[in-house]
Amino acid sequence: MSSTKSSVSTASVVTDFKEITKMGLSLSVVFSSLAGYFLGAETISFTALFLLAIGGYFMVGASNAYNQIIERDLDALMERTKNRPIPAGRMSVNTAFIIATSFTILGLITLYVINPKTAMYGAISIFLYTSVYTPLKTKTSLSVFVGALPGAIPFMLGWVAARDSFGIEPGMLFAIQFFWQFPHFWSIGWFLHEDYKKGGFYMLPTGEPDKGTAVQIIMYSVWTIIVSILPVFGFTGDLKLSIVGAVLVFLLGLVMLNYALRLFKLRSIKAAKQLMLSSVFYITLLQIIYVADKYLKLVL
Incomplete structure (x- = not known):
C-alpha cells in the first residue's frame, strides 16, 4: 500500500514539475534555439548544443514558474488554469519560487559558459x-x-550562441518569430476569450473576437510571410535561403493565411483553433526548412 502511495506521489511531483515549467512550451522554445544555432554555426559544437538546450530549458522554465507565481490568484478563476500546481494547492509558492530562482541561476550560468551575450539575451x-x-x-x-x-x-539566441555576435542575421530570425506570434497568440486569445475574461486578461487587439481582431490577424500573417522569405533576396548576411526554400516557406505561409481568412469569414472558436494549429506547424516547419536548406546546399 505504501509503495503504491509513493509511486502516485512521485508521479504527481513529476507532473507538477512539468506543469510549473510548462514542459511542452519550454521544449518548443529549445527547438527554436537549436534551429537558430544550426543556422549560425560554422562548425557544430555538440557541447554548445547541449548547453544551449539545457540552459534554454532552465530560462523558459523559470519564466513560466515566475508567471504562475504572479498569476496564481487569477489562474484559480479560469477553467484552463485552475488545476495548475499552485492554485490547486499541490505546490506552495515557496517551492515554486525555489524552482524559478534555481532555474534562473542555473540557466544564466549555463548560457554564460557558451558566451556572455547568450546569457545576456536570456536574462533580458x-x-x-x-x-x-x-x-x-x-x-x-x-x-x-x-x-x-x-x-x-x-x-x-541560437545564432548568438553560435557566433557570439549580434547582426542582421539574428535580427532577421528575431523578426520572423516576432511577427509570427501575433496570429498565433491572438488565435489562442480568440478561442479562450471567455476564460481569459474571467481572469481579467486583455489578449485581443480590439478586446473582442470580432472583425477588427480578425483583420489584424490577417495583416500580421501577411507580414510574417513577407519577413520569412526576405533572406532569399541576399541582403541578410550569412543567413541565406534558396529559391526552393523560399517557395516552400511561402506555401506554408499561404496555408496559415488561408486559416486566418477563414477565421475572418466564420469568426468561430473552431476556426481560431485551426489557425493556432496551423501557426504552430508554420513556425516548426519553417525552422526545419531553413536548417535543411543550409545544410543541403553544403552537401550539394
Whole structure:
C-alpha cells in the first residue's frame, strides 16, 4: 500500500514539475534555439548544443514558474488554469519560487559558459516576460506586443550562441518569430476569450473576437510571410535561403493565411483553433526548412 502511495506521489511531483515549467512550451522554445544555432554555426559544437538546450530549458522554465507565481490568484478563476500546481494547492509558492530562482541561476550560468551575450539575451527574456509582459496582461492588449519581444528571442539566441555576435542575421530570425506570434497568440486569445475574461486578461487587439481582431490577424500573417522569405533576396548576411526554400516557406505561409481568412469569414472558436494549429506547424516547419536548406546546399 505504501509503495503504491509513493509511486502516485512521485508521479504527481513529476507532473507538477512539468506543469510549473510548462514542459511542452519550454521544449518548443529549445527547438527554436537549436534551429537558430544550426543556422549560425560554422562548425557544430555538440557541447554548445547541449548547453544551449539545457540552459534554454532552465530560462523558459523559470519564466513560466515566475508567471504562475504572479498569476496564481487569477489562474484559480479560469477553467484552463485552475488545476495548475499552485492554485490547486499541490505546490506552495515557496517551492515554486525555489524552482524559478534555481532555474534562473542555473540557466544564466549555463548560457554564460557558451558566451556572455547568450546569457545576456536570456536574462533580458526572463525580465521582459515576468516583469513587463505578465503585469501588463491585465492592463492592456498591448501586452501581446510586449510578450512578443521575449518570445522572439529563442530563434535569435541560437545564432548568438553560435557566433557570439549580434547582426542582421539574428535580427532577421528575431523578426520572423516576432511577427509570427501575433496570429498565433491572438488565435489562442480568440478561442479562450471567455476564460481569459474571467481572469481579467486583455489578449485581443480590439478586446473582442470580432472583425477588427480578425483583420489584424490577417495583416500580421501577411507580414510574417513577407519577413520569412526576405533572406532569399541576399541582403541578410550569412543567413541565406534558396529559391526552393523560399517557395516552400511561402506555401506554408499561404496555408496559415488561408486559416486566418477563414477565421475572418466564420469568426468561430473552431476556426481560431485551426489557425493556432496551423501557426504552430508554420513556425516548426519553417525552422526545419531553413536548417535543411543550409545544410543541403553544403552537401550539394
